[in-house]
Amino acid sequence: MNKNYSFESALIVSLSAVALLVHLLTNGRYGYFRDELYYIACARHLDFGYIDQPPLSILLLRLSEAFLGDSLFAVRLLPVAAGAVTVSLTGVIARELGGRTWAIALACAASLCALFNLAVGNFFSMNAFEPLFWTACIYILVRVVNGGSPTLWLWLGALLGLSLENKHSTVFFAAGIFVALLLTPERAHFSKKWIWLGGLIAFAIALPNILWEARHHWPTYELLSNIAHSNKNVGLSPTQFIAQQVVFMNPGTFPLWLAGLLWVFGSREGRRYRAIGIIYLVTLAEFIVLHGKSYYLAPALCSLPRVAWLPSVFS
Numbered sequence: 069m070n071k072n073y074s075f076e077s078a079l080i081v082s083l084s085a086v087a088l089l090v091h092l093l094t095n096g097r098y099g100y101f102r103d104e105l106y107y108i109a110c111a112r113h114l115d116f117g118y119i120d121q122p123p124l125s126i127l128l129l130r131l132s133e134a135f136l137g138d139s140l141f142a143v144r145l146l147p148v149a150a151g152a153v154t155v156s157l158t159g160v161i162a163r164e165l166g167g168r169t170w171a172i173a174l175a176c177a178a179s180l181c182a183l184f185n186l187a188v189g190n191f192f193s194m195n196a197f198e199p200l201f202w203t204a205c206i207y208i209l210v211r212v213v214n215g216g217s218p219t220l221w222l223w224l225g226a227l228l229g230l231s232l233e234n235k236h237s238t239v240f241f242a243a244g245i246f247v248a249l250l251l252t253p254e255r256a257h258f259s260k261k262w263i264w265l266g267g268l269i270a271f272a273i274a275l276p277n278i279l280w281e282a283r284h285h286w287p288t289y290e291l292l293s294n295i296a297h298s299n300k301n302v303g304l305s306p307t308q309f310i311a312q313q314v315v316f317m318n319p320g321t322f323p324l325w326l327a328g329l330l331w332v333f334g335s336r337e338g339r340r341y342r343a344i345g346i347i348y349l350v351t352l353a354e355f356i357v358l359h360g361k362s363y364y365l366a367p368a369l370c371s372l373p374r375v376a377w378l379p380s381v382f383s
Contacts, residue, residue, distance in 0.1 A: 081156070095191070101192075122194075144192055155180050158179040198237070201227055209245070221257070222262065232274040232277070233274060244347040244351040252346065
């Protein structure tokens with residue numbers, strides 16, 4: 069068992085290293101993406117919020133420039149690292165679900181080959197860190213389902229808080245988690261203190277940005293409202309929205325995450341983890357109803373059902 073565990077760990081690290089290498093070899097082959105220039109400008113003016121984003125990614129860029137320099141290569145190092153760690157977490161989740169070598173390899177490969185991950189890992193933006201935070205949250209949740217310490221809720225709260233400070237769309241992901249807990253046996257945790265303490269930690273971490281928004285009369289909401297009433301974003305039907313997810317994730321990985329949904333809802337082994345599928349479906353419904361941009365859901369696809377079916381096939 070220990071030998072297999074060590075080999076699986078080495079496999080996860082190796083595939084994460086491949087993801088790291090892919091980005092390091094390619095992310096300097098073109099100039100600044102326009103949004104990167106905006107992020108760099110914001111990093112010159114640190115604050116607890118900005119009109120179109122929370123402060124965490126801007127703070128990370130400022131720290132990156134302080135310690136790594138401000139070259140284009142250095143600016144993109146943190147997104148590269150985030151992508152590599154996301155691949156690692158995907159493999160760890162597959163193992164936590166009961167998968168072994170082939171399951172872990174396929175899960176990591178699917179994460180590595182996801183077109184959304186390949187794209188956001190090659191330039192600096194808050195989108196580069198969102199899959200990392202969401203995947204880490206799912207890992208913690210799977211650990212809880214598997215009987216892990218209830219203090220894991222504190223870590224989940226911290227991750228959700230940091231994710232909220234990275235991008236406001238985490239609100240919808242958090243709502244998906246809340247609904248999933250209510251609809252599964254994990255709702256028993258609501259009778260214990262740890263989940264509430266985790267929620268308090270999430271709120272405390274997000275509070276500086278909430279206060280900034282309130283002090284400035286909720287500019288992010290006003291911006292989003294103005295965009296919603298303009299013709300800037302193309303409205304997609306539910307079918308078109310879902311089709312976009314297939315493209316973002318790489319059509320070749322479509323059987324993996326589709327089978328993941330079938331596994332968590334339709335198999336005896338997978339039903340234990342159906343909260344994962346519920347989170348995805350709730351988040352999907354939210355973005356469809358609210359006409360969110362199609363790539364908003366990509367971090368959920370990066371972190372949720374793609375790996376769930378693998379243990380039952382490659383044990």
